Amino acid sequence: MFGNSPPLMAVDHVSFGVRKGEIFGLLGPNGAGKSTLIRILTTLMRPTSGTACVDSYDVGRDDERVRGIIGVCPQNSTLDIELTAYENLDFYGNLLNVDEHLLPDRIWELLKMVNLSDRAHMPVSTFSGGMRRKLEIVRAFLHYPLILFLDEPTIGLDPESRREVWQQVARLNTRNTTIILTTHYMDEAEKLCHRIAFMNQGRLVALDTPENLKKIIPTGELVEIGYGTLDPEVIPVIQAREGILGVEVHEPHLRISAKNGSRALPGILADLERYSVPVLSITIRAPSLEDVFIYLTGTGLEGA
Amino acid sequence: MTDDQSVDGLLRGAMAIFKRDFRKFLSNPFVIIMTLFMPIMYLIIFGNAMGGTITGIPLGVVQEDPYVEETALYLAGTEILSSYHQEDKPSLFLVTVFQDEHSAKNALDQRRINAYVVFPSDISPDREVRLYIDSSEYMIPTLVQSGVQGSLAILGAKNPLQVYNLYGTINYMQFFGVGVIVMAIFMATMMGGGIALIRDREMGIIEGYLVTPVKRSSIILGTIGSGTVRAFLAGFIIFLTDILITGVVMRSVESFVLVVLVLLLICVGITSLVVALSSRFSSQQEYASSVAFLNLLLFMTSGAFYPVLGMPYWLTWLTVINPEYYAIDALRSIILRGQGLEIIAIDVVAIAIFTVFAITLGIMTYRRTIE
Numbered sequence: 001m002f003g004n005s006p007p008l009m010a011v012d013h014v015s016f017g018v019r020k021g022e023i024f025g026l027l028g029p030n031g032a033g034k035s036t037l038i039r040i041l042t043t044l045m046r047p048t049s050g051t052a053c054v055d056s057y058d059v060g061r062d063d064e065r066v067r068g069i070i071g072v073c074p075q076n077s078t079l080d081i082e083l084t085a086y087e088n089l090d091f092y093g094n095l096l097n098v099d100e101h102l103l104p105d106r107i108w109e110l111l112k113m114v115n116l117s118d119r120a121h122m123p124v125s126t127f128s129g130g131m132r133r134k135l136e137i138v139r140a141f142l143h144y145p146l147i148l149f150l151d152e153p154t155i156g157l158d159p160e161s162r163r164e165v166w167q168q169v170a171r172l173n174t175r176n177t178t179i180i181l182t183t184h185y186m187d188e189a190e191k192l193c194h195r196i197a198f199m200n201q202g203r204l205v206a207l208d209t210p211e212n213l214k215k216i217i218p219t220g221e222l223v224e225i226g227y228g229t230l231d232p233e234v235i236p237v238i239q240a241r242e243g244i245l246g247v248e249v250h251e252p253h254l255r256i257s258a259k260n261g262s263r264a265l266p267g268i269l270a271d272l273e274r275y276s277v278p279v280l281s282i283t284i285r286a287p288s289l290e291d292v293f294i295y296l297t298g299t300g301l302e303g304a
Numbered sequence: 305m306t307d308d309q310s311v312d313g314l315l316r317g318a319m320a321i322f323k324r325d326f327r328k329f330l331s332n333p334f335v336i337i338m339t340l341f342m343p344i345m346y347l348i349i350f351g352n353a354m355g356g357t358i359t360g361i362p363l364g365v366v367q368e369d370p371y372v373e374e375t376a377l378y379l380a381g382t383e384i385l386s387s388y389h390q391e392d393k394p395s396l397f398l399v400t401v402f403q404d405e406h407s408a409k410n411a412l413d414q415r416r417i418n419a420y421v422v423f424p425s426d427i428s429p430d431r432e433v434r435l436y437i438d439s440s441e442y443m444i445p446t447l448v449q450s451g452v453q454g455s456l457a458i459l460g461a462k463n464p465l466q467v468y469n470l471y472g473t474i475n476y477m478q479f480f481g482v483g484v485i486v487m488a489i490f491m492a493t494m495m496g497g498g499i500a501l502i503r504d505r506e507m508g509i510i511e512g513y514l515v516t517p518v519k520r521s522s523i524i525l526g527t528i529g530s531g532t533v534r535a536f537l538a539g540f541i542i543f544l545t546d547i548l549i550t551g552v553v554m555r556s557v558e559s560f561v562l563v564v565l566v567l568l569l570i571c572v573g574i575t576s577l578v579v580a581l582s583s584r585f586s587s588q589q590e591y592a593s594s595v596a597f598l599n600l601l602l603f604m605t606s607g608a609f610y611p612v613l614g615m616p617y618w619l620t621w622l623t624v625i626n627p628e629y630y631a632i633d634a635l636r637s638i639i640l641r642g643q644g645l646e647i648i649a650i651d652v653v654a655i656a657i658f659t660v661f662a663i664t665l666g667i668m669t670y671r672r673t674i675e
Contacts, residue, residue, distance in 0.1 A: 067517045095513060
């Protein structure tokens, strides 16, 4: 437990492992305990019970060693906006104990990587939100950390900037850095993460790859077919097909749950043809991570 | 829209803003108390520190050598000076009798007395009465001179009065200018440095340092170091202004070095104190109102405006524990009186005690915030 008053259990008996070199996502609504978990892992907060290891070092006992191998990009910007991009990186390079002779090259390399080299000597206050975010992410990467923590890396960014940040994260990951990120955007988790941990109200709800997580939902994929006139006799026929989980009529649509929608579709169409049901539209919808999350917790990602 | 509706709309918006502002005002009782408290304290402290009557000025009396016998003038003069007072006020002078001129001069140099009167020897009783005054204080030289003149007039003595201003003529700009050096240091550090520190903490910038391998002691050292240099620059600029504009004269390189050392010492101390204070306050508003109050208290009782002698007794206690008082006193000794380390030693020791205390406090509280 932590905090002043009232005491609050923010993260409760959470246990998991992160593999070397993966992008690991902590996904959950606001207040799920993601940031608290990150604060514990980055030595900013002591857990009241339990242990956490970063590489081979114990958080709480070997804090200084832990800090040497992690890079942290916090949720709220901590750039000094009065200083230039170069000065911001130079400052952190010194805090992070990067070799003084290598530091200038390193800064230019990173500025180039995020397309900011022509703005290196402009104050950060003139930068857009996306540029600031990218600068802050590479700032955490100055010392080639083994593990990079990104707390809500794309919060408040426009779609274009989000894509650029994602590319950046993926690029950093190719250099053998393990990345742990928190987000409450499911598309972000789905695009970026190799494995995702669902968190809700301080607890770990599920942990797997995005593909496997989606298989948790028993309703499978949803095939929605718009029809002209329906011959009700076709329904039991479709229902009898292999891999079909259920058929419902929602005038003027048929909603068919199937284990694999695209594979089941030709057979369904053949059945409809035989019963002379004209097909007007077809939609196949795979369950989103949000569907999975709602299925697991009964609440949406935007918070209950 | 009719006129009625537009008036309604105007009032509704105005009321909404009025209510919102008032709710926010009432939500912070600390700031309310400080804002109400401030003017009252202004009245009490400002009024007492500035408006007090100066009495009990330490004055030496001595009879000129060669000494044979106490002259009538000397005896009567000493008596009348001891009891000389304005209506309904305590004695103007606190008279000390010296055996010879040399020891009286020493006492004046060491600032145990503010002036001394030399009565003529019994060999030549008609010679002038000499008055030596420490002219570096505000108000006191004038009071001493008129007091001594008045006393001689009561005696009906025919002897002329010869006045010697020990440090030349010092105007109020020069007297006050030295105080402003210290004020600049306090203001720059408390207002500028402290608020910047709180803002950094609020924005999570300090927390950003904490996830890097940088040593906790490096953070403290760097923070206090940068604050000290900033404070020093603020004070030094006023010091140069004093030299260029008010016309104070630096008598030697030694004096200059001494000023710089005293400035540095007080800057480290005040910066550490601000680091400690800003670690304990959660909001900028609370910090700003408390510090404004502290600044008032320290500055008013520092003797920057007005001689400490004029303050009521209870207020002089604040002076005794006020580091600003010692800093101003030391700087006046060096800058206005050209005195050296042997005279300001007491001030320097007092400032050093404050600085050591402030550094300890600063490190302890700041360490607690960043851990």
